[in-house]
Amino acid sequence: MSTDTRSEPRLAASPEGPVRSHRRLPRFAPLGLYLAGIALGAGLSALTGFSVTSTVVYGVILGTAAVYLTSRTVEGSRKGTDRLVTCLVTTAFGIAMIPLVSLVYTVLDKGLARLDGDFFSNSMYRVVGEGGGAYHAILGTLIITLVATVISVPIGLFTAIYLVEYGTGRLKRAITFFVDVMTGIPSIVAGLFAFALFTLLFGNDFRAGIMGAVALSVLMIPVVVRSSEEVLKLVPNELREASYALGVPKWRTVVKVVLPTAIAGLGTGVTLSVARVVGETAPLLITVGLITGTNLNPFDGRMATLPVFAFYQLTQPGTATQAFLDRAWTAALVLIIFVMALNILARLISRFFAPKTGR
Secondary structure, eight states: OOOOOTTSOEEEOOTTSOEEEOOOOOTTHHHHHHHHHHHHHHHHHHHTOOOHHHHHHHHHHHHHHHHHHHHHHHHOHHHHHHHHHHHHHHHHHHHHHHHHHHHHHHHHHHHGGGOSHHHHHOOOTTOOSSOOOSHHHHHHHHHHHHHHHHHHHHHHHHHHHIIIIIOOHHHHHHHHHHHHHHHTSOHHHHHHHHHHHHHHHHOTTOOBHHHHHHHHHHHHHHHHHHHHHHHHHTSOHHHHHHHHHTTOOHHHHIIIIIHHHTHHHHHHHHHHHHHHHTTOOHHHHHHTOOOSSOOOOTTSBOOOOHHHHHHHHHHSOOSOHHHHHHHHHHHHHHHHHHHHHHHHHHHHHHHHSSOOOOO
């Protein structure tokens, strides 16, 4: 007499004794079940008044339920729970990607129309309609960001070295507290601070790129401090102690041992801090303003920047409205390209300058 045992778990031999092993779903079965749930959700949404939101909600619920119940029935409760969590995490990732993909698609769709040679070689001087470009704004952004980096990196790096290598007691706690507070201040506050500072020193009529650089440095310094501090903490204490054992003074240990070991992380932190401020608009609206010509002197007169250029092109279009909108979208696209390039640079720095641990 034979008994059908296909639906029952088998007993597998192991050193600890018999272990129950359940059947497994085919490799692409969970994906097929999830897509079937989404299709069913789309049908249900069509019956109740079709909309993208209801389709996503119904599809996610039905697809996740189908995968979980099928896996629990065939593979057991433990594997079913694992697949349930996998579906939830994957769904959350997909939902998070929707606005990002939509943003990139929209900027590319609307910004490529003016991504030409004229946009990078012409300014808006005496341009009232079509034509013109953002040459002056691109140069202004690069100059102001460079000046802000020159101001922020030494201050932020030295502060991080003090906190990790020298700081103790109340002063260290106070600096850490104020750095944390500065990390969360709104960008408009940094702009107001720079405006008030230079107005107090030079009068109400003073406008220059250095004002925007100081405002951006207020936003950059805490980012540099926090990122550099965490990187310096990762340097093994054994390296410091070995240097001290050889009679090397502390300052030289920091310069010759700690900083070279952490150079990759420090470079990455600085690059990401630059990416953090390159697209700031509010501080530059207050401090630098906008001009239609090209000014390369950050200490004399207003300067154009890409974020402010895009803002004015969008909010104050002239008679040729579409031309203004095209320039605004192209400026936004160039800003995204800048930020993407800086992030790629940070990854390359982390990869090529990291200390080699192998022989």
